Amino acid sequence: xxxxxxxxxxxxxxxxxxxxxxxxxxxxxxxxxxxxxxxxxxxxxxxxxxxxxxxxxxxxxxxxxxxxxxxxxxxxxxxxxxxxxxxxxxxxxxxxxxxxxxxxxxxxxxxxxxxxxxxxxxxxxxxxxxxxxxxxxxxxxxxxxxxxxxxxxxxxxxxxxxxxxxxxxxxxxxxxxxxxxxxxxxxxxxxxxxxxxxxxxxxxxxxxxxxx
Numbered sequence: 225x226x227x228x229x230x231x232x233x234x235x236x237x238x239x240x241x242x243x244x245x246x247x248x249x250x251x252x253x254x255x256x257x258x259x260x261x262x263x264x265x266x267x268x269x270x271x272x273x274x275x276x277x278x279x280x281x282x283x284x285x286x287x288x289x290x291x292x293x294x295x296x297x298x299x300x301x302x303x304x305x306x307x308x309x310x311x312x313x314x315x316x317x318x319x320x321x322x323x324x325x326x327x328x329x330x331x332x333x334x335x336x337x338x339x340x341x342x343x344x345x346x347x348x349x350x351x352x353x354x355x356x357x358x359x360x361x362x363x364x365x366x367x368x369x370x371x372x373x374x375x376x377x378x379x380x381x382x383x384x385x386x387x388x389x390x391x392x393x394x395x396x397x398x399x400x401x402x403x404x405x406x407x408x409x410x411x412x413x414x415x416x417x418x419x420x421x422x423x424x425x426x427x428x429x430x431x432x433x434x435x436x
Contacts, residue, residue, distance in 0.1 A: 233293060240286050247282045248366070250275050260333060260365075283435065287369060294373055298380055307385045311378065318374040325367040326360045333365075362429040372431060 251257040254267055254275035267275070302310045331354055335347040354360055364371040399407075415434075422433040 236289065237293065240289055243282050243286050247279060247286070250279050254279065260337060287435070290369065291373070295376070298377060302381060302384055307381055311381055314374055314377040314381075318370040318377070322364055322367045322371045322374065325365055326363045327355075330360075330363045330365050362427075364430045368430045368432075372436075
């Protein structure tokens with residue numbers, strides 16, 4: 225462990241990851257939302273309210289915090305590594321795990337689900353169709369976060385390289401209250417506009433833009 229590691233950031237990330245794991249467990253047993261497996265059975269009104277409150281509450285802030293933490297450290301990482309090394313590092317850290325899930329872990333998991341459901345087509349046929357039809361692009365599963373972060377990192381690097389090559393970016397300036405308020409309003413308006421064309425329950429390549 226490096227001496228300059230920020231333990232409070234690690235603690236926040238650990239808490240959010242724990243909440244996200246519990247979130248998917250809740251989806252499994254509540255039936256509220258889509259997941260690889262949903263436990264069959266009846267859920268009472270009290271349990272539904274509890275599950276619904278927890279899932280909605282967690283969904284409202286958890287991944288936003290993860291994106292914020294990741295975005296906060298990206299300028300410093302880019303400044304220290306430069307364009308090429310930054311992208312290579314991002315691909316190794318984010319792209320490789322995403323590809324492993326898309327091409328190996330995800331198909332195996334889905335294959336086991338198909339076998340459990342007595343699906344008529346063979347696993348090999350299903351996998352071949354999955355690859356040949358480029359369906360794996362939308363098969364990031366829970367690695368959608370890494371996939372999205374990789375895309376955002378690429379966009380950031382291109383902007384820094386070709387549009388704003390002005391040198392180092394400082395993270396020390398704390399935004400004023402009016403700027404924070406303006407950001408909140410802007411996020412609300414953007415969310416409203418996005419959900420007109422991408423309402424809750426829709427996705428693009430497993431990216432739920434309604435929550436972005």
